[in-house]
Amino acid sequence: MTASGISETAVEAFVARERQRFLEQNPQSVALAERARHSLYAGVPMHWMADWSTPCPLFVERAKGARFYDVDGHAYLDFCLGDTGSMFGHSPEPIAKAITEQASNGLTSMLPGEDAVVCGELLAARFGLPFWQVTATATDSNRYVLRWARAITQRKTLLVFDGCYHGSVDDVMVRCRDGATQPRAGLIGQAYDLTQYSRSIPFNDVEALEAALAQGDVAALLCEPAMTNIGMVLPAPGFMQQCRELTRRYGSLLIIDETHTISTDIGGCTRLWNLDPDFFVVGKPIAGGVPCGIFGCSAAMAEAMLKARQQASEESHGHGHSGMGTTLSANALAMHCMRANLEQVMTQAAYDHMLPLAGRLATGLRRLIEKHQLKWSVTELGARCEFQFCAAPPKTGAEAEAAFHDSLQMALHLYLINRGILITPFHNMTLCCPDTCAEDVDRLIATLDQALGELLAMPAARE
Structure with missing residues (x-):
């Protein structure tokens, strides 16, 4: 049994569909990925950039505030923000x-x-x-x-x-x-x-x-x-x-x-x-x-x-x-x-805006977990929060690691990316910036709600 309570069979079917969707709606990224593999190791300038949930790297054209835009013209809400490198938004x-x-x-x-x-x-x-x-x-x-x-x-x-x-x-x-x-x-x-x-x-x-x-x-x-x-x-x-x-x-x-x-x-x-x-x-x-x-x-x-x-x-x-x-x-x-x-x-006003939004997101995630009757938890810290595949927030690194379900995490991330939302890779952490708004938070929650509904509707999804 997986730590998340969701079967690997359901995750595999779910992610196969989402991978195909990504490839179909991102032809320019697919073309750049093919071109890049001839000159860049792993097809990216820094190998971590190939470790996302997408079947090939997603190539960014520009970014501003809480959003970025890819080479295929899609706009994204960004809750990753360069894994904190752009904590106060892109190009303030x-x-x-x-x-x-x-x-x-x-x-x-x-x-x-x-x-x-x-x-x-x-x-x-x-x-x-x-x-x-x-x-x-x-x-x-x-x-x-x-x-x-x-x-x-x-x-x-x-x-x-x-x-x-x-x-x-x-x-x-x-x-x-x-x-x-x-x-x-x-x-x-x-x-x-x-x-x-x-x-x-x-x-x-x-x-x-x-x-x-x-x-x-x-x-x-x-x-x-x-x-x-x-x-x-x-x-x-x-x-x-x-x-x-x-x-x-x-x-x-x-x-x-x-x-x-x-x-x-x-x-x-x-x-x-x-x-x-x-x-x-x-x-x-x-x-x-x-x-x-x-x-x-x-x-x-x-x-x-x-x-x-x-x-x-x-x-x-x-x-x-x-x-x-x-x-x-x-x-x-x-x-x-x-x-x-x-x-x-990096002002007090910026924090006064970011922190309540992260609280709103954490509350929404908890309601979502309860709605879908999942034994997951949410951890909050200032402007960031994270949903984890364990019933109670972990107290040690070993407990956090034991709750990993990597394929499920990546499947959910890919679903969000396909619908214009990015959260931090490698785990399920989100970060709100001064340009994030309540509507952005609500959209993330609603889209994740949709993802879980579709995933749990698959045959034998719950273990």
Whole structure:
């Protein structure tokens, strides 16, 4: 029996029909896919783009606000929003203006401008950490912060939660299986044993957390305040506060990655829940869709970082390299866009619009699940929500993963795409942006209602 309660036979028949519909109504995407496979690996410029539910990639022509348009002329409501990269909508006017302004004033010079100073001040005021650095991606931010943590603590082990996602940092590619840390399945080209210096434990498990930290070798706990990439998993009441308390007790640092959870509040969960991290990371949406990542640190960490640099300089006799930074990090275009985003786009008014819409969507999904008598649940976090194929919201990554029914998820996504709606791939997460409206939310709910009605009407659909 599948976790969802819906038979695989019904899903197969349902998706076969939807695949054919996609191919018939998207001839230009089909033609571009055929053309692309001769020059692009997997027919796409980044291989994840081939992992959607469609029988071939859907090629986008343009995007604006909460909508995008494909090469066949179809319009789509976008509840994926570049998997958070366009969290505040596609091409917000202030970002488009900032790109135009900077385009003729230099894109990168490896030198700072006034925008950098303003961004540092705005970030400190918003998130409560006094010092900031700018990177190209959140992956880079996590990678560099981990280096700092190991240098500061003189410890090597990284602690993460099972099912975590922190970009493509090698050290986080581990899972917890039967209480033991193992390399994440499917890794390609991994040359060394990740379990030597990485440890994975279940989310929301205080006993496992303390046991891992008590070994005295953990440089840092790197975590999202709520898990968002294995299916959403919210922290139990007080769990994040215990993360802070226990890391301090055992001499480990706390790194909070809010690349996805920044949709919760203008100051993230960090300010909303008073998490008080040593380091704080955000990527994707911070510059309004222009590639950029940031990390902030406390005053104590800034002082410790200075000492670590001085020590490294002495040991290398003034020569060497920190192993952090790229030439395009903090480039002029990204800094100008980040400033515009922080000042004009990523505002309290934006959150005041987004959050109630996500609540409306979550309520509609719960009613839909009840109507169709499904043993599913809905998890909410700020501007995003997710329906999951389990009766109660999962408490750990393992529970979330156990509820997966990949073929059903992809079938429902394809049905929505065929009717002009996009939600986040790989699981069933949605995100509302400042351009999303109540009618958009209602249309998503109505279309999913239609999908479930048709699917459940198939022979032997319910197991």
